[in-house]
Amino acid sequence: MNKQRWYRWHSLAGLPLAVLLCFIMLTGTLAVMSHELDWLTNPAVRAQPSNTPLNWPQYYRAALSSSDGNRIYQLAAPLHDGFAADTLLYDENNQRYHAYIDPVTYAHNGNGTWFNWQTLLRRIHRHLMMPLNIGLPIVSLTAFPLLLSLVSGLILHPKWWKGLWRLPRKQNSRVFWGDFHRFSGLWSSWLLVVISITGIWYFAEKYGLGATYPKDGSVISEHAKHNPVRVSPEIFDKLITTVQRERPELEIKSVFFPIKAGQPVRVEGQTSTLLVRNRADNMVFDPESGNLLSQRIAGDLSFHVRISEAADPLHFGVWGGYWSKTLYFFFGLLLTSLSVTGTIIYAHRVTKWRRNETPGLLSVIGIGFRGSRKTGLLSAVLLLICLALTLETLLA
Numbered sequence: 097m098n099k100q101r102w103y104r105w106h107s108l109a110g111l112p113l114a115v116l117l118c119f120i121m122l123t124g125t126l127a128v129m130s131h132e133l134d135w136l137t138n139p140a141v142r143a144q145p146s147n148t149p150l151n152w153p154q155y156y157r158a159a160l161s162s163s164d165g166n167r168i169y170q171l172a173a174p175l176h177d178g179f180a181a182d183t184l185l186y187d188e189n190n191q192r193y194h195a196y197i198d199p200v201t202y203a204h205n206g207n208g209t210w211f212n213w214q215t216l217l218r219r220i221h222r223h224l225m226m227p228l229n230i231g232l233p234i235v236s237l238t239a240f241p242l243l244l245s246l247v248s249g250l251i252l253h254p255k256w257w258k259g260l261w262r263l264p265r266k267q268n269s270r271v272f273w274g275d276f277h278r279f280s281g282l283w284s285s286w287l288l289v290v291i292s293i294t295g296i297w298y299f300a301e302k303y304g305l306g307a308t309y310p311k312d313g314s315v316i317s318e319h320a321k322h323n324p325v326r327v328s329p330e331i332f333d334k335l336i337t338t339v340q341r342e343r344p345e346l347e348i349k350s351v352f353f354p355i356k357a358g359q360p361v362r363v364e365g366q367t368s369t370l371l372v373r374n375r376a377d378n379m380v381f382d383p384e385s386g387n388l389l390s391q392r393i394a395g396d397l398s399f400h401v402r403i404s405e406a407a408d409p410l411h412f413g414v415w416g417g418y419w420s421k422t423l424y425f426f427f428g429l430l431l432t433s434l435s436v437t438g439t440i441i442y443a444h445r446v447t448k449w450r451r452n453e454t455p456g457l458l459s460v461i462g463i464g465f466r467g468s469r470k471t472g473l474l475s476a477v478l479l480l481i482c483l484a485l486t487l488e489t490l491l492a
Contacts, residue, residue: 110244112471118435125428133213140206162204225485239295315390334386
């Protein structure tokens with residue numbers, strides 16, 4: 097194909113759904129730093145920096161004493177130094193909420209709503225607040241035009257590596273925005289590869305390529321088979337001791353407690369295995385006796401499962417802690433800008449303005465968006481549905 101046809105493919109990949117793509121990439125970029133947004137906006141999330149390992153039995157007792165009799169579902173270790181330990185509970189109305197425990201003093205810092213920044217941004221980005229079976233395919237389908245825009249963009253710039261060092265020219269707005277689009281697109285192309293391929297994987301998982309995980313052990317106590325057991329501090333001490341004795345290399349990240357009858361206690365964490373979620377390494381216990389029922393070792397999982405496990409750390413940039421998240425956040429903003437600058441370029445191509453008579457930037461963007469009326473209307477409808485569902489959830 098000639099260059100003109102590749103340019104047409106590049107435009108078709110990005111322009112028709114520019115509004116939706118911009119929104120999905122922006123919410124994904126913010127989701128990378130969603131825990132930090134909670135830290136900034138809720139003082140209870142903040143804690144004293146400390147290098148002292150978390151004392152899980154003491155943490156559990158502190159969570160119990162501050163729970164007001166509500167059922168504890170999850171204990172989570174502090175995400176980073178300076179963060180509180182995060183307890184997820186169900187209240188008497190079966191509504192979830194967070195309680196934050198200082199990992200040094202084990203004092204109750206305060207509570208937070210279930211729909212914090214982390215939960216809200218993740219749900220908006222993942223499925224536009226729609227039912228999962230509807231929203232997830234819509235969002236993951238956008239990975240295909242993103243990948244097409246990447247391939248066509250690189251073909252349009254055969255010596256693309258030279259463009260990495262060519263700063264945008266400022267002789268006029270059309271030249272500047274064209275250069276800026278090329279410059280930011282080339283520098284963020286590595287992230288576009290990551291999110292588009294993982295996005296396609298999410299779509300494939302949804303429609304038949306989901307990995308099969310080893311089953312966790314089932315509870316053996318008769319009472320636990322028929323009732324959701326409240327785990328006693330003594331039993332919790334026992335199972336934590338078992339984890340530390342049997343798998344000293346496992347850094348515990350979270351503990352899940354039974355909410356329904358027949359559910360065990362599940363301890364999850366991280367070892368030296370790369371690019372896996374916490375659930376890849378676990379130990380499962382009977383909630384009444386504290387006996388070990390099963391364990392999962394990430395290094396023993398199948399290749400298919402390991403691909404599935406790698407998708408989230410790669411997609412959200414959590415694999416390297418603060419530095420990788422910061423990298424994803426910065427280049428995510430550049431990716432988000434591509435939808436806007438691409439629209440500006442289109443407006444300049446289809447509209448001929450006299451010298452020194454170019455309208456303001458917002459007017460130019462509006463002209464560009466009008467070039468995709470039908471698909472733009474589809475994007476607007478999806479975003480309005482997302483907004484309505486978000487407001488309904490927050491006000492419920």
